[in-house]
Amino acid sequence: xxxEIRLPELSASMTEASVLAWRKRVGDLVKPGDVLVEIxxxxxxxxxxxxxxxxxxxxxxxxxxxxxxxxxxLARLLRPGESQDGVAAVAPPIAPxxxxxxxxxxxxxxxxxxxxxxxxxxxxxxxLGSIRGSGAGGRVMKCDVVAARGQAPRPAPTDAHSVPxxxxxxxRFAHARGAAEAAAGDAPFHEVRHTxxxxxxxxxxxxxxxxxxxxxxxVDCELDALLALRAQLNxxxxxAGEPRFSLNDLLVRAVALALRRVPxxxxxxxxxxxxxxxxxxxxxxxxxxxxxxxxxxxxxxxxGLAELARELRDLCERARTRRLRPDEYQGGTCTVxxxxxxxxxxxxxxxxxxxxxxxxxGAAEPRPAARDxxxxxxxxxxxxxxxxxxxxxGAIGAELLGAFRHxxxxxxxxxx
Numbered sequence: 001x002x003x004e005i006r007l008p009e010l011s012a013s014m015t016e017a018s019v020l021a022w023r024k025r026v027g028d029l030v031k032p033g034d035v036l037v038e039i040x041x042x043x044x045x046x047x048x049x050x051x052x053x054x055x056x057x058x059x060x061x062x063x064x065x066x067x068x069x070x071x072x073x074l075a076r077l078l079r080p081g082e083s084q085d086g087v088a089a090v091a092p093p094i095a096p097x098x099x100x101x102x103x104x105x106x107x108x109x110x111x112x113x114x115x116x117x118x119x120x121x122x123x124x125x126x127x128l129g130s131i132r133g134s135g136a137g138g139r140v141m142k143c144d145v146v147a148a149r150g151q152a153p154r155p156a157p158t159d160a161h162s163v164p165x166x167x168x169x170x171x172r173f174a175h176a177r178g179a180a181e182a183a184a185g186d187a188p189f190h191e192v193r194h195t196x197x198x199x200x201x202x203x204x205x206x207x208x209x210x211x212x213x214x215x216x217x218x219v220d221c222e223l224d225a226l227l228a229l230r231a232q233l234n235x236x237x238x239x240a241g242e243p244r245f246s247l248n249d250l251l252v253r254a255v256a257l258a259l260r261r262v263p264x265x266x267x268x269x270x271x272x273x274x275x276x277x278x279x280x281x282x283x284x285x286x287x288x289x290x291x292x293x294x295x296x297x298x299x300x301x302x303x304g305l306a307e308l309a310r311e312l313r314d315l316c317e318r319a320r321t322r323r324l325r326p327d328e329y330q331g332g333t334c335t336v337x338x339x340x341x342x343x344x345x346x347x348x349x350x351x352x353x354x355x356x357x358x359x360x361x362g363a364a365e366p367r368p369a370a371r372d373x374x375x376x377x378x379x380x381x382x383x384x385x386x387x388x389x390x391x392x393x394g395a396i397g398a399e400l401l402g403a404f405r406h407x408x409x410x411x412x413x414x415x416x
Contacts, residue, residue: 003052003077007061009070010041010326017041018196019065019074021112028056030077037074042200043293044324054079066196113140120145122192123289197291197322208351213389216348217397219405220380223364226250226411227379233305242306247364248284248338249309253414255336255359256282256300256308258403265400266333268354269391275354283332283352284312286319293319294352296332305414340364346382356391357400360384 007017020038024030035047036056054077061074068074111128113121117140121128124145131148133140194202227247234244259266259280268275280301283294295315297308318324334356337349340363347360362382369378383404387397407413 002057002082003054003079004073005036005048005050005075005077007039007068007070007072007074008048010046011043011330014041014070016067016069016196019061019063019068020045020118021063022059023047024056026056026059030054030056039068040196040322041326042196043326043329044319044322046326048074050077052077052079054082111140117141117145120149120289124149195290197288197293201291204353205350208353212351212353214351214386215389215394215397216384216386217394217401218346218382218384219401220367220382221405221408222369223247223379223381223408226408227364229411229414243309243313245305245309247340248336249305249312250411250414251338251361251408252282252284252297252300252312252336253305253308254404254407255334256280256297256303257407257414258400259334260301261403262396262400264396265357265387265392267391268333268356269388270354274391277333279333281332281334283329283335283355284316285335285337285349286316288320288322290322293322293324293329294332294335295319295324295329334358336361340381346384348384349386351386351388356388357397358386359404360386 010017018040020040022037023035024037030036030050031053032050034050036050037048039046039048056075057078058076059074060076061068061072112133113128118128121131121140126145126148128140131140131144133144230245230247230250237244259282263276266277266280268277279299281296281298282300283296286293286295295318297303297311297315300308303311315324315328319329332352332355335349335352335358337347337358338361339347340361343363345365346362349358349360351358360383362384364379364381366377367380368375369380370376371378383401385397385401
């Protein structure tokens with residue numbers, strides 16, 4: 001009997017996925033560990049590897065298929081020495097054309113491209129089939145799209161309702177419809193198809209805001225001493241040829257240590273009990289082209305600053321290109337969302353269930369402050385804790401926020 005290859009459940013929230021590209025074709029020999037197919041879940045692009053040896057006899061779900069449910073049959077693999085009887089060794093069946101963000105075709109051959117390259121090409125309005133790939137097997141990579149984007153002429157609008165320069169091909173029908181509606185008084189528009197990550201994010205945040213009783217606590221933290229320590233650490237790092245520390249590295253470290261000091265906040269609510277975590281796993285909100293991703297630093301309170309910074313840098317880089325493994329973004333006991341680099345003074349974030357708290361961090365900026373009866377200028381940042389009132393009350397939230405403030409205002413404690 002042929003071996004059935006089915007779509008696995010890679011995370012608790014995963015219900016479906018998209019098939020980006022098959023790495024093996026019908027008739028190819030397959031060994032355990034070989035990458036069979038690249039799929040896109042609500043969080044990342046994942047390479048599915050073969051667990052058995054054999055010959056790929058049939059591809060059931062073709063490149064570009066969207067909304068493939070967990071458990072769906074993807075392909076069949078003939079065992080060594082097994083005949084083709086009962087299995088149709090045919091090319092992938094023809095499916096309705098998917099959106100340009102999923103696949104394109106160069107002649108009658110599918111164009112192999114990385115997920116990031118596909119999204120970049122779609123946003124720039126470029127045809128992947130016209131781009132020469134520099135990756136393995138002619139795979140179109142990010143650098144190829146960047147080069148093509150710099151060479152591609154942008155079409156000039158012919159009238160007030162023409163498609164805007166750089167609009168993806170998917171938007172042309174939608175834009176024409178928008179122009180027609182604009183004639184009735186609405187503004188013209190075009191549509192960009194939701195990615196699986198964007199749809200999942202919308203569903204989770206809607207559920208969180210609707211079903212979880214949020215409460216918010218804010219405090220202004222003085223960061224002058226923290227910034228001075230960071231400057232000293234970066235001077236040493238530069239002399240040693242090591243990467244620099246970001247302000248976010250220090251703030252994530254402070255959150256981890258604060259949760260260690262206030263374990264009553266390192267919890268989540270369930271219908272039967274309050275779940276108290278024995279480990280501090282801090283998630284960090286990272287913006288990607290497809291939506292928000294939250295990679296997790298496990299045992300963050302037990303890692304030194306240098307180790308935490310290296311791990312956080314690697315996780316964030318791979319989160320932006322959707323190359324995280326499922327175990328690197330599932331779970332977490334608290335999230336840090338830092339918009340300070342965008343000049344935002346404060347933010348009131350939405351909880352990331354089942355976590356019971358998330359810290360929103362604003363910009364570090366000079367502000368007047370009262371010290372010893374005088375007005376002085378200090379570097380302050382507004383930090384806002386959003387918490388699940390079912391899991392913690394205001395006093396515990398205030399204790400956690402107070403511990404965080406103490407750590408960032410006495411930054412040498414972050415090095416202990």
